[in-house]
Amino acid sequence: MNKIAPAVALAAVLALTACGGSSGGTSSVSATASTFSVDTSCEQLFNKGDEGPMFAAATFLTNLPDEVTKSDQTKAKILATDLEYVAGTAGPEIKSHVEAMAKPLNDLAAADGKHEFVAADFKEAGNKIIDLCPDQAGDYNKEKSAAAAEAKRLADLAAKKSANESAAKAAADAKAAADAAAAAPRDYSGFGDDVLTITKHAKGPAILVINHTGGSNFAVKSLDSALQSTDLLVNEIGPYSGTVILDGQSRDESTALEITAGGAWTVTLKPLTGVKSFDGAAPMTGHGDDVFFYKGTAKPATFAHNGSSNIAVKNFGTTRTNLLVNEIGAYTGTVVWAPGLYQITADGDWSATLK
Incomplete structure (x- = not known):
């Protein structure tokens, strides 16, 4: 199977930068009844853009695999039928060109084994149709250009967003690393x-x-x-x-x-x-001198110590320092346990259990 190279199909059939003319010559259309037929056929061929009868056929033939499957042949027949439908209602100026586009598709659908077609004929038919449909071809070209511009704009926005996110993450990581190093x-x-x-x-x-x-x-x-x-x-x-x-x-x-x-x-x-910090849900425990935050609400707490020397408990609150316990040896008592930073001075095990 000879595939249509992109330079043959998409560069020929979709060569719309010079809509209204091509290397295959030009064709004038008189203001007769056939003009309406040509316009109607053009609308049908260019309808749905890349998914319409004309460009779907070109894309299909351009991207055929080396080994054509039954599924490919079925697809070729469907595309040929779409083009034949347009040809069936087309005037003589455009009918033969549409049929020329449908021929390789029908040949492929009916082929038994290897199939070859003349790519130049397909290219010429596509160029003739572009000559006969300058308005539709121009609109298609504008839509493609607008779509390409919008795709580029969205791609640029995505790239910029990605770059900004990467820069923000890098800055956040650098700050986190600096903060970690500083602390x-x-x-x-x-x-x-x-x-x-x-x-x-x-x-x-x-x-x-x-x-x-x-x-x-x-x-x-x-x-x-x-x-x-x-x-x-x-x-x-x-x-x-x-x-x-x-x-x-x-x-x-x-x-x-x-x-x-x-x-x-x-x-x-x-x-x-x-x-370290505690919320008071479980008893606060430790051994010897220690420091911690209590982040719960003010509640009564039972404080206990089993050492033999001085036991002192200080709370560094927001406005003042409170000495809650200051005894020698073992101790058990209930004190007001308020939020803040605590310093425990002890030589044994201690615990604070909120009530």
Whole structure:
């Protein structure tokens, strides 16, 4: 089967940039009764554009596979019948050209085995029809141009939207990465006594996670820019592991820590965004010094501690700091548990259960 190459079919039959004329010559139509027949036939041939009788046939023949199937032959017969219908009502000026377009389709539908046709005849018939239908061909060309322009406009909008979305995502990812890097914990370590210079993530309260392995006194004080003590954060004997608030009450911004130790120690500085939180649906529990947010509503809470040294519970509310518990040893009691940041100072297990 000889396929019609695009240069033969779509470049010939659909060559509408010079509607009203072609390399195959021109044909004049007199203002007689046949003019109405030509116009009617033109409307029928160009009706539905690419899906109409003329262009559907050209597209079909252009895209035929090398091995033609029974389904292809059935399709060819349908297309030929559509063209023959137009030819049956067409005037003599256009009838023979429509029939010339239908012939290769009928030949293909009736073929038994290999089928060949003269592509030049199909091309000439298509060019003649374009000559005879300048208005319809021009309208088709305008519609195709408008459709192509609209398709390009939509494609450009889609590309721009995609580019904007990609840029927005890249910016969001970059910001998230920068925020994550800016909020990343800052680790310090040492052995024995030291004055440790620190850099906070932002002004205001921060969190220190502190560990000590020595057997003697271990103390940590916060210092301001003049190296004046602002708060005693830890004061224990022997090994220590806990979390404390830095600059929770002090108006001065700490820039260093004074460490008294008999062994190795580590300090991890975190922003408040790294603090765990509770909503009160389940009991809040922990061991030793700890810091957390309570994000529920104010309720009575039973607080319990099983340690032997000082147990203190502070709530850093929106307007003031409340000392809820300050006892020595084991403790059980009911206190008002309000939303806010909490600091627990303890040497044993503790829990807070809302009522």
